Amino acid sequence: MALSDKLKEVEERYLQIEKLLSEPGVASDPQNFAKLSKEYKTLSPIVEKYREYRASVEALEEAKALMESSDAELRELASAEYYRDKDIPVRLIEELTLMLLPRDENDDKNVIVEIRAGAGGDEAALFAAVLYRMYTMYAESKRFRVSLLSANETELGGFREVTFMVEGNGAYSRFRFESGVHRVQRVPETESQGRIHTSTVTVAVLPEVEEVEVEINPADIILESCKSSGAGGQHINKTESAVRLTHKPTGIVVECQQERSQLQNREKAMQMLRAKLYEIKRNEQDEKIASTRKSQVGSGERCEKIRTYNYPQSRITDHRINYSVYSLDDFLSGNIDGMIDALIAADTAEKLRNSEE
Numbered sequence: 001m002a003l004s005d006k007l008k009e010v011e012e013r014y015l016q017i018e019k020l021l022s023e024p025g026v027a028s029d030p031q032n033f034a035k036l037s038k039e040y041k042t043l044s045p046i047v048e049k050y051r052e053y054r055a056s057v058e059a060l061e062e063a064k065a066l067m068e069s070s071d072a073e074l075r076e077l078a079s080a081e082y083y084r085d086k087d088i089p090v091r092l093i094e095e096l097t098l099m100l101l102p103r104d105e106n107d108d109k110n111v112i113v114e115i116r117a118g119a120g121g122d123e124a125a126l127f128a129a130v131l132y133r134m135y136t137m138y139a140e141s142k143r144f145r146v147s148l149l150s151a152n153e154t155e156l157g158g159f160r161e162v163t164f165m166v167e168g169n170g171a172y173s174r175f176r177f178e179s180g181v182h183r184v185q186r187v188p189e190t191e192s193q194g195r196i197h198t199s200t201v202t203v204a205v206l207p208e209v210e211e212v213e214v215e216i217n218p219a220d221i222i223l224e225s226c227k228s229s230g231a232g233g234q235h236i237n238k239t240e241s242a243v244r245l246t247h248k249p250t251g252i253v254v255e256c257q258q259e260r261s262q263l264q265n266r267e268k269a270m271q272m273l274r275a276k277l278y279e280i281k282r283n284e285q286d287e288k289i290a291s292t293r294k295s296q297v298g299s300g301e302r303c304e305k306i307r308t309y310n311y312p313q314s315r316i317t318d319h320r321i322n323y324s325v326y327s328l329d330d331f332l333s334g335n336i337d338g339m340i341d342a343l344i345a346a347d348t349a350e351k352l353r354n355s356e357e
Contacts, residue, residue: 003093006100007050014043046099053092060085101351106207107173112149112275113205116161118181120199125158127184127309128201130332132162135178137334144168148258149268163272165208172207177320177343179205179306186311196312200305206275216274222246225262226255245269252276321346 017040020026027033063085066078115131117124139146145167152160166175182201187194224244242257243265254276256269307318314328316339323342325331331339 003097003100007046007096010043010100011047011050014040014047017043042103046096049092049096049099053089053096056085056088056092060089097352098348101348104173104176106176108170109172110165110167110208111172111175111205112163112165112208112272113175113178113203114161114163115159116202116204117159118200118202120184120197122154122156122158123184123188123197124199124201125154125160126156126188127182127199128159128162129157130184131182131201131203132159132164134332134334134336135166135175136164138174138336139166139168139171139334141334142168142171142174144171149272150255150257165268165271167208172205173344174340175205176207177340177347178203181305182307182309183305184309184311186309206272206279208271209274209278216247216270216277220248221273222248223266226257241265243269245273247273247277250277250280318343 017036021033021036021040026036060082063078063082067075067082069075069078113135115128115135117128120127136146147165147167149163149165151162154160180203182203183198184201185196185198188197222245224246226242226244241260241262242255243262244253244255245266246253252273254269254272256265256272259265259268306320307316309316309328309332311328313326315324315326316328316331317324318339321342323339323346325339327335
């Protein structure tokens with residue numbers, strides 16, 4: 001479909017939703033009303049930009065016509081206006097092309113982030129704690145709210161695994177490229193001979209899922225109360241309020257121990273379970289569509305090494321886009337916007353190439 005046809009289709013849908021939102025029957029159905037309102041909000045900036053583009057084209061056509069006027073002064077004014085504004089439609093078309101690229105439906109959602117120590121024992125667990133600190137500092141810099149859901153700590157202050165939620169508009173869009181295997185190369189404090197060790201940590205980023213998006217049969221869940229795990233940190237609740245849920249059809253197990261009451265922990269655990277089931281559902285759909293992008297930016301497979309943190313060289317390299325940063329301390333303090341922006345730019349470029357094929 002040509003770009004002009006897509007834009008006309010978007011405007012027609014926008015006007016259709018505008019009419020629907022004014023009808024009493026639609027307003028009486030909160031779920032449908034919310035869905036239409038969200039779509040209307042998404043389409044609004046595209047329609048505004050499209051109308052701006054049409055107005056700029058019309059203005060240029062008028063100026064061009066006036067350049068043929070018998071009035072010399074009018075010709076001069078029209079010529080000045082035409083050559084001043086002639087590139088505006090081109091710029092607006094480029095912006096509209098980007099706006100029409102397929103957008104991840106989860107971009108505006110909150111996220112659940114899981115960090116797990118991989119190969120490397122205690123050193124991997126210590127680096128999992130470093131990544132947890134990096135992500136929480138980054139989230140706070142974006143004014144997102146962070147809440148710890150569960151943590152399995154080691155005696156040395158690392159994490160065998162830690163799960164937390166990041167809440168804020170657009171959280172998923174900023175965290176979604178962090179999924180994968182993160183490799184660290186450094187000399188452990190316990191290493192007497194100064195040898196560099198390589199360890200790995202896996203990160204999973206799951207969009208928060210509403211109940212309406214994933215139906216869970218209560219009969220499929222085993223609910224257990226348990227004591228919190230960990231090495232004794234003060235921020236971990238030690239009562240029997242911790243909750244473990246097992247989803248029998250898939251074998252998925254989730255735990256939440258951070259809240260004071262069992263009811264609150266159960267609600268958080270259900271959020272985590274819905275997110276995991278939704279991810280399985282999305283992965284199945286993605287496989288059917290088979291639209292694997294090379295850069296996930298690439299593929300997003302958990303088994304892939306996506307990034308290396310090299311301490312001796314103070315270098316961080318993202319292998320999906322071959323992008324390096326040489327300011328390790330700054331990066332690990334949460335200043336990761338440059339890397340994330342580069343990943344988003346690469347993803348956008350890939351989408352543009354695919355749209356042109």
